[in-house]
Amino acid sequence: MEAQGLYNLGDIRWNLSTAQLVEEIIRNKEGWLSHHGAIVVHTGKHTGRAPRDKFIVAYPDHDDIWWGPINSPISPEYFARLHQKFATFFQLRPIYVQDVWIGNHPAYRLPVRIITEKAWHSLFARNLFIREEQTTGPHSNPEFTLIHAPSFRANPVEDGTRSETVIAIDFVRRLVLIGGTAYAGEIKKAMFTVMNYLLPQHHVLPMHCSANVGPQGDVALFFGLSGTGKTTLSSDPERPLIGDDEHGWGEDGIFNFEGGCYAKTIRLNAQLEPLIWSAVHRFGTVLENVILNPDSRLVDFESDTITENTRAAYPLEFIPHALKEGRGGHPQHIFFLSADAFGVLPPLARLTPEQALFFFLTGYTAKLAGTETGLGREPQATFSACFGAPFLPLHPTVYGRMLKEKIQQHGTQVWLINTGWTGGPYGVGTRIPLPYTRAMVHAVLSHGLDSVPYHQDPIFGLWVPETCPGVPRELLQPRQTWSDPQAYDQQARTLAEQFRANFEAITETSLTVALNHREG
Known part of the structure; x- marks a missing residue:
């Protein structure tokens, strides 16, 4: 952990299994177990991304960044101060670590270390990114590190942020800091931003799309913003799923960035979306901001009481016939x-x-x-x-x-x-x-x-x-x-x-x- 600037930590829970993380979540009172075994969590104030609180560290030689409303600059000095504050925040605290990969292509696979304050965010990372069950030890040399602390609060005056929430990416230090938000989508989208920066340098097109493949090896891509149906339409019983949300297109075809799906669940219908319906009722799935009956522990997917943006995070193997290799032509x-x-x-x-x-x-x-x-x-x-x-x-x-x-x-x-x-x-x-x-x-x-x-x-x-x-x-x-x-x-x-x-x-x-x- 010293390589990530973290010292004097409490217990380090490294690469815990799904069952171990579920036990931690219940023990820590971070969420509730549903009738079918999924973990239900609430994200508090932030039920979606906070785009105004996202920053990229501006270096003099980084003249390729698309600065503007989407990408706001933050100085290396402010980022270093934030990093030190994160390190202080974690002292004597237990942390959860998942060493995972992004990119199902051997030439472009990025080893990433995800360090989280909460056990359920570690389970989210385990579900969404690529992992190898036989590997329980740490990466010898992660190429990017993400530190997530939802209880951390930035100080806009001292830290150069717009609020107490911050998502900051440093492409030189290869480090992401996320604080002040429990919405797990920030974790996956921060790493998607990283891939969107790195892959074009290798002539690979990063894409926000889902993908499936037909019996003859014919690949189809589905691009769309949230709520347009890309997860639903790509989840086809007759066409194995390559991936749900993020892919690269290189010289030899496409490959999935992730090892899981992050599906919207509002008004989910068992008849119209049977594959997703089955996946969200599995042990180990993380359900964000859905309503849970406290007695029956049944989930109400019709309710938007907390937010319209209710979500489920589950591994790809929960979708029958999903391609384990995550690649296609x-x-x-x-x-x-x-x-x-x-x-x-x-x-x-x-x-x-x-x-x-x-x-x-x-x-x-x-x-x-x-x-x-x-x-x-x-x-x-x-x-x-x-x-x-x-x-x-x-x-x-x-x-x-x-x-x-x-x-x-x-x-x-x-x-x-x-x-x-x-x-x-x-x-x-x-x-x-x-x-x-x-x-x-x-x-x-x-x-x-x-x-x-x-x-x-x-x-x-x-x-x-x-x-x-x-x-x-x-x-x-x-x-x-x-x-x-x-x-x-x-x-x-x-x-x-x-x-x-x-x-x-x-x-x-x-x-x-x-x-x-x-x-x-």
């Missing part, structure tokens, strides 16, 4: 998932390589009224570059260029799927039924759309199939599902203009970054 199909609450995007469309780059850099979905403080009555368009802007330390165009090169090199077909509304916006129209969306994905993967006619959408320029097996013909034409076609036209043009303005902003910042780099 080059993808034949890519799906961009957008939950369009305005109800104007077609449920399914084929994209040209140029359109694929546009929608990748756009990363569109729509937030619903009432789901977040400050949202009005109407849905709000949300653009997150590369479907994961909060985790991109480099400018989005770096990843965009890599994606375009790879889809052109390997002949990958890209599709846009609207998992949102049809027949009108949220509050007027209806959500596109999941069985129809599954039928569209199946039609693409089974070559059921290879010979059908397409027409070009006049507003968005997308190529929309005239028919799709298992899907009503009228559903494929969103304008025809609206009772007022003129209202559709107006709403579609408004959204198209928002797309254009967002894309121009991205390309303008790209030019600014390039000019600053050249002048530097």
